[in-house]
Amino acid sequence: MNKLKLCLLLFCFVNVAYGQTPPLTDVQKQVMATEKAFAKTMADRDFAGFSTFLSDEAVFFSSKSVLHGKAAIAAAWKSLYEKPDAPFSWEPGVVEVLDSGTLALSSGPVRDADGKQISTFTSIWRMDRPGVWHIVFDKGNAVCDCAAK
Numbered sequence: 279m280n281k282l283k284l285c286l287l288l289f290c291f292v293n294v295a296y297g298q299t300p301p302l303t304d305v306q307k308q309v310m311a312t313e314k315a316f317a318k319t320m321a322d323r324d325f326a327g328f329s330t331f332l333s334d335e336a337v338f339f340s341s342k343s344v345l346h347g348k349a350a351i352a353a354a355w356k357s358l359y360e361k362p363d364a365p366f367s368w369e370p371g372v373v374e375v376l377d378s379g380t381l382a383l384s385s386g387p388v389r390d391a392d393g394k395q396i397s398t399f400t401s402i403w404r405m406d407r408p409g410v411w412h413i414v415f416d417k418g419n420a421v422c423d424c425a426a427k
Contacts, residue, residue, distance in 0.1 A: 306373045309382040309403055312411045313370040320367060325359035328352070333404060333412035366390055368399050380405045388418055395421050 312331070319327040332348040345351045358365055371386035381404055388397040402415040 305375045305379045305382070308409065309373045309375060309384060309411060310370050312403065313373070313384045313386075313401065316413065317368050317370075320359070320364045323359055323362070323364065325352075325356060328355065328359065331411075331413055333406070333414045336413055337415050339415075339417040363391060366396065382411070387421075397421055 316328070316331045319325070319331070329348065329352045332351055334348045335346075336348055336351055338345040338351045338354070340354065345354050366388055368388045369386050370384045373382060373384045375382040381402065383400065383402055385398060385400045387395045388399050390396045397418040397420050399416065399418045401413050401417075403411045404414045405411050
């Protein structure tokens with residue numbers, strides 16, 4: 279094998295082994311698992327766990343205001359974790375990831391304590407280091423109870 283072919287082969291190996299992001303479907307699965315773990319903090323009543331998923335610069339939209347920063351979001355959500363039963367739950371239904379593999383959107387239903395869908399959430403996640411995702415934006419939208427109208 280000549281030196282040029284050997285160099286090209288070595289370059290390809292190094293690029294595949296160290297320079298590639300995982301296939302998009304693997305990243306989507308990673309974000310899906312992260313969103314599910316985030317939601318599990320509500321079910322488990324784990325406020326400290328909830329806070330670990332928040333980016334320091336996160337922005338959460340609520341029906342009354344826009345919350346900026348991890349501390350403000352945690353303070354606003356703390357009371358939701360204080361009672362023994364979760365007031366609501368959520369689960370991802372869809373996850374999409376940029377081709378770069380570093381920014382993702384998750385969205386899905388939010389259900390009240392009785393299991394009725396009350397809204398749909400949309401969250402934006404950023405990979406801050408390999409395999410570690412933090413939520414940077416979150417917004418819920420109420421679901422219309424059209425049958426009641």
